[in-house]
Each structure stands twice: as structure tokens, then as C-alpha cells.
Amino acid sequence: MKKLLVACLASTALVSGASAADLGVRRVAVPAAIVAPSFSWTGFYAGLNVGLGSVNTNLSALTGGNLAGTATAFVGGGQIGYNHQINNIVLGIEGDLGYFGAQRRGAPINFGAFAAQFAWRTTWDASIRGRLGVAVDRTLLYVTGGVAFADLRVSQTDITNNIVLASQTQVRAGWTVGAGVEHALTPNWTVRAEYLYANYGSRTIAAIPGVSMQTHKVRLGVNYLFSTGPSAIVARY
Structure with missing residues (x-):
């Protein structure tokens, strides 16, 4: 009986000591994940653009050198589009319309009773393009291409005598590519x-066959993104 009593007391002392030891250990809470939304390019947008453009034709060669082939001009207009972001890939479609005021006038040709002058000009251009880009958070690198007008x-x-002897205006369709x-x-x-x-091919205009036309544009723009869409969730500890 004495041995049983001693064994019970010893067991009680061990349990009490272990409990006291546990009370001295500081419990550290497991840190919770902090979710932070990253920027998303998904959504509709609209904006404005300005820049410089050049129009190149082969009218100089076709008119005996009378008309210079290339003209540089101010460009400006607006664009509207939609982006959809999948991970860091951004797919989109965009349409734009703007002013393109390039023109060239040839040297006057003397016909005796009067002097005549050849000229060509453009006033606007537009395009509908797809966009494919890679997003690095708030920066988007993209290529674009589609149909141009x-x-x-x-x-x-x-x-x-200030009389127009002949004139013809064409609306041309072609293809366009670019990057930004x-x-x-x-x-x-x-x-x-x-x-x-943009390349608009070759066509007959004003009875002159094989008139080609290409354009180059460098422009700056600003857009308002109407919706940033659902943001990606990034877990940080």
C-alpha cells in the first residue's frame, strides 16, 4: 500500500511539473496570408493621341518627277478598345480614327495660256487592330495589327485661273502592323x-495607274480605363 501511494504521488508531481513548464512557453500566432491585388489591364478604354506621320507614294516617278513622293505631317485622333488579361498575357482589340494632313504639290507646268499644277493629299486614316501584349504589373509591352483605311x-x-481641271479622291483599305x-x-x-x-497597295487614280501608298506613324497617347476588372491575388507572408 505504501509503495502504491508513493507511485501515485510521483505521477502527480510529474504531471504538475509538465503543466507548469507548458505555462512558461510563449505561444506564437501563425501569420495569416496578406492578399494584395495586382494591377489588371482588363476592361474597356478610350483616349486621345498625337504624333507625326509620313505618307509615301510613287507619284514622283509616275509623273516624271513632278510630284515629290513623301510628305510628313501632324497626326492626331482618338481610340477606343477592350483588353482582357490572362495571367500576364493581355489580349485586346482597338479601333482608331484621326487626322492625317499630308500633302505635296508639284512644280507648275506651263501650257502657254495657263499653268497647271499636280498635287496629292490625305486628310484622315483609321484602323481596326488586334493587340497582343505582355504585362509587367503596370507596364504593357504589345504588338498590334489589322486592317487600315x-x-x-x-x-x-x-x-x-484657279480652276480644278481634274481630281479624284479614293478611300483605300490596306493592312497595318506596329508595336508599343x-x-x-x-x-x-x-x-x-x-x-x-500601313500599306495600301497600288491602284489607278486620276487616270494614273499603279499609284502606291504607305504610311508611318509615331504617336503618344493617353487612355482612360473604365474598369480594371478582377485583380490577381498575390499571397505574401
Whole structure:
């Protein structure tokens, strides 16, 4: 009986000591995951752009060197589009329309009773393009391509009597490609810089066959992103 009593007391002492030891250990809470939304390019957007453009034709060769082939001009307009981001890949579609005021006038040709002058000009261009980009958080690097439209007017004027002898205006369709970079300054405002090339092929205009036309544009733009869409969730500890 004495041995049993001693064994019970010893067991009680061990349990009490272990409990006291546990009370002295500081419990550390497991840190919870902190979720932080990253920027998303998903959503509709609209904006404005300005820049410089050049129009190149082969009218100089086709008119005996009378008309210079290339003209540089101010470009400006607006764009509207939609982006959809999947991980860091951004797919989009964009349409734009703008002013493109390039023109060239040839040297006057003397016909005796009057002097005539050849000229060509463009006034606008537009495009519908797809976009494919890689997003690095708030910066988007992209390529773009699609269908382009522009006007071209060729005329011959009696500059002695200020009479238009002949003129024709075409609306041309062609293809366009380009690339750019866009950066989000805020969740809704972005700025961009891009280059676009367009080729409108060769056509007969004003009885001149095989008139080709290509354009180059470098422009800066600003966009308002109407919705940043669902943001990606990043877990940090």
C-alpha cells in the first residue's frame, strides 16, 4: 500500500511539473496570408493621341518627277478598345480614327495660256487592330495589327485661273502592323507610345495607274480605363 501511494504521488508531481513548464512557453500566432491585388489591364478604354506621320507614294516617278513622293505631317485622333488579361498575357482589340494632313504639290507646268499644277493629299486614316501584349504589373509591352483605311486625293489645277481641271479622291483599305509600350499612372489613367506602319497597295487614280501608298506613324497617347476588372491575388507572408 505504501509503495502504491508513493507511485501515485510521483505521477502527480510529474504531471504538475509538465503543466507548469507548458505555462512558461510563449505561444506564437501563425501569420495569416496578406492578399494584395495586382494591377489588371482588363476592361474597356478610350483616349486621345498625337504624333507625326509620313505618307509615301510613287507619284514622283509616275509623273516624271513632278510630284515629290513623301510628305510628313501632324497626326492626331482618338481610340477606343477592350483588353482582357490572362495571367500576364493581355489580349485586346482597338479601333482608331484621326487626322492625317499630308500633302505635296508639284512644280507648275506651263501650257502657254495657263499653268497647271499636280498635287496629292490625305486628310484622315483609321484602323481596326488586334493587340497582343505582355504585362509587367503596370507596364504593357504589345504588338498590334489589322486592317487600315485612309483617303488619297490627286488633283490637277489651273493655277492661272484657279480652276480644278481634274481630281479624284479614293478611300483605300490596306493592312497595318506596329508595336508599343503602355504604362498605368493610376488604376484608370494610362499613357502610351507606339509606332504603326500601313500599306495600301497600288491602284489607278486620276487616270494614273499603279499609284502606291504607305504610311508611318509615331504617336503618344493617353487612355482612360473604365474598369480594371478582377485583380490577381498575390499571397505574401
